[in-house]
Amino acid sequence: MDHLSEIISKCFHDSEIAKLFSCKKTKTAALIYNVLTPNIEAEMLADLKSFENIKTRSPMFSLVIDETTDVTATSTLAVVTKFYSEKTLQVKTKFLTLVDLKGSSAQALFDALSDALNNANLNIKDAIGFGADTTNVMFGEQGGMLALLPK
Structure with missing residues (x-):
């Protein structure tokens, strides 16, 4: 982003807005963390929760x-989810x-x-x-994480 701010003002040299444009790494990070991420997460979770189990009325x-x-x-x-989207009618x-352990x-x-x-x-x-992955901590017969998951 440090370089992009300079490029924008040079590419659009006749624009007063482009000349005043400044968005370097601190501002960009703030936009990503405080604006984009919450909206993207909320949209994804709404999509995930749109397809419910008929009996339990909970997402699958x-x-x-x-x-x-x-x-x-x-x-x-790192936690990734796979689900069926009612919105796009496909598996996503x-x-x-990402959680600190x-x-x-x-x-x-x-x-x-x-x-x-x-x-x-x-x-x-x-x-x-x-x-x-198939490590013992995940799938080990004696005390692996799989044993802790509800059946």
Whole structure:
């Protein structure tokens, strides 16, 4: 964005608005975090919740998760959801959230996932599918995360 501000004023040199345009990384980040992200999230969640289970009147969706560690050694859990959209009449795969983890145990992952779903007003019991890598913490017979998920 630092360079784009300069390019806009040069491309539209006859425009007073373009000459005054200034939107560098701080302002761009604020727009993304405070304006675009909440609207995109709300729109996606409304779409996800539009297709309900007839019996329970709750949305149906699948979850795909993966744990990762960034260069600062902070572990995070990426949560992606897959659902049928009544709006577009197709199955969609959408990023739901990225959660900082407090540990690497199956219980820590389960708690982080549950909190993320609660923040999105989704219930883990409404998930009809689950996907993850095949590590022991996810699918281990003795205390893997899969064992913690409601059946």
